[in-house]
Amino acid sequence: MLRKLHGLPALFAVVFLVTLAVTGSMLALAPVLDRAGAVVPPAGEISVAQLAGRVAENYPGTEQIVRDLSGQVVVYYSRDGQTGADLVNPLTGERLAAYQPAAFFVWIRDLHRSFLLDTPGRMVAGISAALMLFVCLSGMVLLARRSGGWRALMRPLAGTGSQRFHAELARLAVLGLLLSALTGSFLSAQRFGLLPEASDPGPGFPAEVSGGQPRPVDRLKALTEVDLGDLRELVFPYPDDPRDVYSLTTTGGSGFVDQATGELLQFQPRSTGSAVQQWIMRLHTGEGLWWLGLILGVAALAVPVLSVTGAIIWWQRRWSSVKVQHRVAVDEADVVVLVGSEGGATWGFARALQTGLTKAGFRVHCAEMNALADAYPVASMLLLLTSTYGDGDAPASARQFMTRLRDFRAGSTLNYAVLGFGDRQFPNFCQFALEVDEALAGKGLSRIQPVELIDRCSAGRFSEWGDQLGTAIGSPLSLSHDPVPPRTVRLELAERVDYGLAVQAPTSILRFRLADPGRGWRSWFSRSRRHSLPAFEAGDLLGILPPQGQDARFYSLASSASDGVFEICVRKQPGGLCSGYLHGLKPGDSVEAFIRQNPGFRPVAGTVPVILIGAGAGIGPLTGFIRNNTARNPMYLYWGGRSATSDFLYQPELGHYLEDRRLTGLSTAFSRSAERAYVQDRLLQDQTALRQMIDTGAQVLVCGGREMAAGVKQVFEEILQPLRLDVDDLRVQGRYLEDVY
Numbered sequence: 001m002l003r004k005l006h007g008l009p010a011l012f013a014v015v016f017l018v019t020l021a022v023t024g025s026m027l028a029l030a031p032v033l034d035r036a037g038a039v040v041p042p043a044g045e046i047s048v049a050q051l052a053g054r055v056a057e058n059y060p061g062t063e064q065i066v067r068d069l070s071g072q073v074v075v076y077y078s079r080d081g082q083t084g085a086d087l088v089n090p091l092t093g094e095r096l097a098a099y100q101p102a103a104f105f106v107w108i109r110d111l112h113r114s115f116l117l118d119t120p121g122r123m124v125a126g127i128s129a130a131l132m133l134f135v136c137l138s139g140m141v142l143l144a145r146r147s148g149g150w151r152a153l154m155r156p157l158a159g160t161g162s163q164r165f166h167a168e169l170a171r172l173a174v175l176g177l178l179l180s181a182l183t184g185s186f187l188s189a190q191r192f193g194l195l196p197e198a199s200d201p202g203p204g205f206p207a208e209v210s211g212g213q214p215r216p217v218d219r220l221k222a223l224t225e226v227d228l229g230d231l232r233e234l235v236f237p238y239p240d241d242p243r244d245v246y247s248l249t250t251t252g253g254s255g256f257v258d259q260a261t262g263e264l265l266q267f268q269p270r271s272t273g274s275a276v277q278q279w280i281m282r283l284h285t286g287e288g289l290w291w292l293g294l295i296l297g298v299a300a301l302a303v304p305v306l307s308v309t310g311a312i313i314w315w316q317r318r319w320s321s322v323k324v325q326h327r328v329a330v331d332e333a334d335v336v337v338l339v340g341s342e343g344g345a346t347w348g349f350a351r352a353l354q355t356g357l358t359k360a361g362f363r364v365h366c367a368e369m370n371a372l373a374d375a376y377p378v379a380s381m382l383l384l385l386t387s388t389y390g391d392g393d394a395p396a397s398a399r400q401f402m403t404r405l406r407d408f409r410a411g412s413t414l415n416y417a418v419l420g421f422g423d424r425q426f427p428n429f430c431q432f433a434l435e436v437d438e439a440l441a442g443k444g445l446s447r448i449q450p451v452e453l454i455d456r457c458s459a460g461r462f463s464e465w466g467d468q469l470g471t472a473i474g475s476p477l478s479l480s481h482d483p484v485p486p487r488t489v490r491l492e493l494a495e496r497v498d499y500g501l502a503v504q505a506p507t508s509i510l511r512f513r514l515a516d517p518g519r520g521w522r523s524w525f526s527r528s529r530r531h532s533l534p535a536f537e538a539g540d541l542l543g544i545l546p547p548q549g550q551d552a553r554f555y556s557l558a559s560s561a562s563d564g565v566f567e568i569c570v571r572k573q574p575g576g577l578c579s580g581y582l583h584g585l586k587p588g589d590s591v592e593a594f595i596r597q598n599p600g601f602r603p604v605a606g607t608v609p610v611i612l613i614g615a616g617a618g619i620g621p622l623t624g625f626i627r628n629n630t631a632r633n634p635m636y637l638y639w640g641g642r643s644a645t646s647d648f649l650y651q652p653e654l655g656h657y658l659e660d661r662r663l664t665g666l667s668t669a670f671s672r673s674a675e676r677a678y679v680q681d682r683l684l685q686d687q688t689a690l691r692q693m694i695d696t697g698a699q700v701l702v703c704g705g706r707e708m709a710a711g712v713k714q715v716f717e718e719i720l721q722p723l724r725l726d727v728d729d730l731r732v733q734g735r736y737l738e739d740v741y
């Protein structure tokens with residue numbers, strides 16, 4: 001709901017908001033330019049009396065001196081019956097230039113304040129400012145939910161693509177935008193009488209004026225006591241009228257100065273209300289606060305970009321959340337499928353499940369988890385598919401589920417199964433699905449099968465879950481859904497290096513290149529597709545389609561696009577279809593493949609140590625990171641294999657990287673040699689050094705099989721204990737990353 005409310009005003013008012021923002025950012029430049037052109041003496045160096053004396057010397061017909069908040073001094077004068085205005089140097093009182101407010105800025109200001117439409121335009125500008133305020137506040141709430149709470153707002157953000165970019169940019173700009181929107185709404189509300197406006201009526205003309213012989217202005221006592229920095233305005237008396245007075249306005253208040261005695265008359269300090277009013281104006285315009293002007297201007301420039309990324313997100317969400325159709329009414333359904341989703345991906349799986357169950361003869365009711373009914377009178381199966389969001393929290397369409405569950409009457413015939421969708425890069429992998437599973441068991445429902453957790457929308461795991469469910473309910477199900485149908489390219493095997501045959505762990509380094517597109521218009525077409533291949537880096541995934549039409553299998557890339565090859569390490573799994581297929585390839589053979597980016601698995605840039613840990617084929621991306629470490633930042637590799645003579649992958653390259661210092665330290669463990677050691681043993685041996693590195697901010701990246709990763713995690717819990725840290729703490733800070741399979 002809040003998401004819709006966040007998007008709607010932005011959608012309707014986008015033209016106005018973007019106009020306000022762009023003109024606002026241009027206006028914010030004015031104080032910066034004014035300040036750059038102004039001569040500003042240090043505080044205490046020049047008094048108003050000295051300034052007025054120097055100005056009066058150069059401009060005998062001075063009528064008024066005005067100092068704006070940027071420090072510019074303007075003299076209004078009359079000469080030979082003509083009036084004029086000049087910018088002057090306050091140090092000398094000499095003319096710098098004729099004073100002319102830039103026509104361009106005047107026009108932009110009118111556009112900003114009223115869209116050039118006077119009062120109706122001012123109203124629209126006011127309403128737009130209020131909408132902006134709402135968009136900022138609702139956006140902050142959504143950002144906090146996304147990050148897992150207000151305290152987590154500054155943590156590195158998760159996700160990819162437009163969503164991540166939108167959130168990152170919004171987080172940078174939101175304070176500036178909030179300040180502009182808040183002060184803008186306030187000023188508009190005052191203008192239309194919705195809020196009272198503080199105004200000082202000013203002091204009355206003094207009843208007693210000496211009327212004596214006027215003294216030169218630079219000798220008037222009251223003016224010698226005011227510093228130039230405090231001056232706002234000094235209006236000169238009419239010439240030849242000894243009963244007239246100087247009228248003085250400073251940052252502290254206003255009053256009059258007797259031109260003969262130099263005494264300050266009727267001084268009235270500025271009221272608090274008027275000071276506040278002035279501050280609000282300054283906070284909105286940045287006038288006199290050039291650095292704030294810059295911040296507001298840059299923040300405002302983010303609005304057009306946020307509008308575009310916001311529209312893309314809205315469209316993506318709409319596209320992916322086209323809800324399930326042809327659903328059966330609640331009290332007629334024998335299977336109820338409930339969906340918890342934030343970004344829409346889980347709905348695609350739910351549609352596939354609904355189709356599979358319907359084909360198998362079930363009557364399926366499908367709805368979001370927030371719509372949990374009080375009871376399902378006829379249903380015998382409740383299937384819940386849910387993602388996890390924020391920091392292990394419920395996604396939007398399941399946020400009210402736990403509350404509704406309290407009043408849910410389960411009945412004795414209803415059994416359930418939970419399928420969680422999440423991402424292992426997050427510390428609380430599929431946490432919400434686990435909680436839902438527990439809560440349903442706590443309600444007395446029986447599980448059809450244990451809760452299953454799916455990492456990064458794996459199509460393969462989903463269809464395996466479907467097979468298990470089909471077996472459990474005695475009705476075979478064939479589920480297939482790949483949320484992002486990949487656009488593949490043809491790759492040709494250029495080279496392979498084989499290891500591990502002697503120790504029954506055949507593992508190969510395979511290097512592919514884009515297949516030659518041949519000649520003719522077809523080749524032109526494939527060449528242009530080639531260029532649309534996304535850039536990739538070591539650690540991204542190469543999806544390979546096995547020829548038998550099975551789902552893609554993913555392999556971590558050891559190379560980056562700049563290397564000109566697609567390099568992967570593949571261990572031949574017993575009975576593995578895709579790994580068997582890849583191991584059977586000869587140079588010149590080709591495969592269909594695509595790139596899936598994996599931005600969550602990358603070493604940090606900078607000088608903090610990076611500890612790389614892997615076993616077997618997991619060395620691939622780790623070697624890629626070392627190869628890219630041309631800045632020679634400290635990087636340590638712990639790697640475990642079977643035998644130094646048979647499966648020591650990348651041995652020559654690693655030796656070379658040690659020599660040229662791209663790799664700082666290498667520690668290996670071999671399980672089928674005399675030492676019979678695992679990578680965990682090496683970590684334990686080096687625990688003091690590792691602890692010290694972690695204490696200085698080091699990052700850990702683990703790549704390899706699930707069992708090895710679990711062992712490494714256990715060792716790290718031990719290493720971290722004296723630091724009063726655990727692996728989850730490091731994960732939250734993006735300092736413990738895993739790529740496991």
Ligand SMILES: Cc1cc2nc3c(=O)[nH]c(=O)nc-3n(C[C@H](O)[C@H](O)[C@H](O)COP(=O)(O)O)c2cc1C
Binds near residue numbers: 388389
């Ligand atoms: C901001 C954000 C926070 C996430 N938090 C978690 C999390 O705490 N645990 C987890 O397992 N997955 C987390 N994920 C991954 C999502 O659960 C996963 O991408 C899921 O497939 C999204 O499905 P949906 O589009 O239906 O919501 C997060 C994703 C994003 C973008």
